[in-house]
Amino acid sequence: MLIFVLMLSFTEENYLKSLFQLTVETALKEEAGTNELAAHLGVKPATANDMLKKLKEKKLIKYEKYGKSSLTKEGKKIAIDVIRKHRLWETFLFEKLEFSWDEVHEVAEQLEHIQSKKLIDQLDKLLNYPVSDPHGDPIPNAKGELLILHQHTLAEELVGHQCKMTGVKDNSSAFLKYVDQLGLAINKNIKVIARHHYDDLIEIEVNGKRISVSPKFAENIFVVCTACKKKSKR
Amino acid sequence: MLIFVLMLSFTEENYLKSLFQLTVETALKEEAGTNELAAHLGVKPATANDMLKKLKEKKLIKYEKYGKSSLTKEGKKIAIDVIRKHRLWETFLFEKLEFSWDEVHEVAEQLEHIQSKKLIDQLDKLLNYPVSDPHGDPIPNAKGELLILHQHTLAEELVGHQCKMTGVKDNSSAFLKYVDQLGLAINKNIKVIARHHYDDLIEIEVNGKRISVSPKFAENIFVVCTACKKKSKR
DNA sequence: TTAATTTGTTAGACTAGCCTAACAATAATA
């Protein structure tokens, strides 16, 4: 028996998810601009503009002409649900179907829109209620509670800190393969040795070896520092 | 890395699947009419007509104005692939996620359109290469080979025959629940006792008990008869 | 504080997939 609480298209779900990722999740701000959102979704600003009006009409976002946009409580709930599904599917592909961590994202982008509460709850159970996906990102639980880690990117000022890698920002296959190549992985210990201001490279120690990474690379690696660990909550 | 051999929409895939189910699979004919196809898909004939022209353009079907339609070799390949995915997902939901056989169809209708060869091959492996889904329908293998069973429906003239239930034609939840209620299930032995021409009911013996079923019901139950079993091939 | 740049909006157009209403061809039947 289908219950039509609110039937959203794949597209609408993707807009809500993007908005969540650009605001709440990165925890840096509450709102996102139209161009920023359009770029994140790979569409033109004019297209995003139309959708913002539509989502406002449905009371899923707050939006005023020429202003920034933010999720309403209801919009946030839906966004978190999509993210939960995405990350559970990634975990399933990785744990049960022998996918590598650079392969899971693309397929999960499709699977995240399947509508079936039972499917997701059973998947969660099959995987034994995982708390994070293969990229280290937290999986919201069935109540929509999401662990927001107080993590840094390796590009921040962390010289001398002893850190542990917790995740990646860029989920592209190309980036993840590069991460593998360099011997980095989730839960690896990383010590930040120096920042070379001459060419902006960041020198780190991992697996007992010293390597240098670009700022662009470092920006996409999440870590927590053993020293400045803050408590996290779901 | 995505390979764009031919990117079909969900809708296009559904038209090919329907055409396959109305022709090759039921093995009764090679072609289907526009209205028949439209009815099967739940759209108006005018809508189906547009799509038939489009699929002809893509060389996936044979179609001439005012004529019946049939699948080309390429179209058949795609249809079988969609059916393979549908039935593997049904099996997965039933075997691994505690779905009942009347719940799997609806969700598999969504899952069948996910594009990922690796996903399906791994799912097949996880399920240990099943040959039939929870409704008894054969699952095409990775090469697209499909077991066509020489089965009858219970509505055919089978008085006196000892049969075994092999599947159902109607996959709706309502019908399947009714099948459960009557104590019928795949692999149950069924003996056809009589056809009562007064009210058209068909009397059968199952689980040591005699029950009567309507022609409408009987039409949706597939059986093989121990006497007239023919060899099947994939 | 004006000018330049960035950011956001509007208008108009296109495609896919659906519809209805009117019509044309084919098939069934009297």
Place this chain on the structure above:
DNA sequence: TATTATTGTTAGGCTAGTCTAACAAATTAA
């Protein structure tokens, strides 16, 4: 075979989601 019924097609219209091009507002910099 002529008529009726069925089946299939065309024309025109709708919505969702996309685009480009032109323009307007807001922000940044001179």
